[in-house]
Amino acid sequence: MTNPSPRPALRKAPDAHIHPALALGAVTLIDLREPDSAAIQVELAVPPAPIETNSPHDAPADRAKEDRKKRTAKGAKNSKKQKNKKAVKAGKKAKKKGKKRQLADRIDVRREIPPTVRRQLRTGAKARGTSVDEVVTSVLEGWSPS
């Protein structure tokens, strides 16, 4: 006679931390509580695409000023130079910041998973226009008991 195996305790649902108001899309997530089942369908929230807001420079009055400047050859040259300088500076800063943040926020987790799951992850992530890392992070956040 064998005793029944202990029943796993109740866990938080993987979408418990996702606000219902966020846009939802069906995606395949791995249920880490059930090692036998490869994957289950749950709803994963994808933050809505940022809405482009009108910057103050888009105001008609500002646009008219810029147009007037561009009409003269000197003005056009100067404004182009300034824009290029600003863009280069901003790009360098963003690169530095991005690298620092990436190093600080992300760590590498090595786990062995079946190739089918990996394939599902890749296709699922591609379909959602996100990365595998993002999907895995979302799953782990949902699974985490804390």
Added chain:
Amino acid sequence: MSSQSPIPGRRVIAALSLKGGVGKTSVVLGLAGAAATQRRRTLVVDLDPQANATAALDPREAPFTASDVLFDARPGIASEAIVPSGWPGTVSLLPSERALEHRAGDASPDSAGRLRRALEGVAEDYDLVLIDCPPSLGELTRNALFAADLALVVTEPSFFAVAAAQQALEAVGLVREHGNPSLQAGGIVANRVRPTLPEHVFRMDELRAAFGGLILGALPDRSAVQQAQGACVPVQSWQSHGAKEACLAFDALLKRLAPRTGSEMSARSVTPTPKSVEIPAQGGAS
């Protein structure tokens, strides 16, 4: 009050309405308070993602909620999420959270039976289980109706609410036909009734004409009900004239819906409760 006789042996009651703001949560809390004064072991299942019943019942902690229970849906798993309420007495709570809204989208052929499975062997531990439904007839309400043996339709004396009560009753009939044959329409209760308002008198007459014996009565509109909820205490412990009137109405409603069985009475020493009164047909509650 109609002449319909009380239905004995009923334990799991779902309070539902298609329309929001009619006071489903207030009725559930009032009934839970009334049951608690009789020392009946009561479980409130908050199936509304707004989690108002959870807030009013003020549990010390709620690590798991109905959302987690419905996601898991193993037989009897609800027992792991049930917590004692902050109210004095014997009221327990299966709490809710806003993420419960996700479960409303998990519709599949057998998804409506998740709550019933999760409550297997758990509901038996209580004398009364009250399910507070969200203001819709969607997946969460279907789960409530599959788990319940009695459906209580809450309405108010207004044009929209009367129409919504009809639709709620139709939903009860459908669930009874397709999945839960033991479900019965317990009746309709009109909440927040002011007999001095001509519109309320007209709508109450309309309700009686449309539903006849299904009308269980009218609950008077008393500010004490909201005040008690705001203080996270049962209206039964609120000290005011209006609170007493509300308590009498809730006692009468509970008596209609889930009369105490002989075993319940003999098992526990009972604290004296206010004498139940008939809810007047057209008010009487000032």
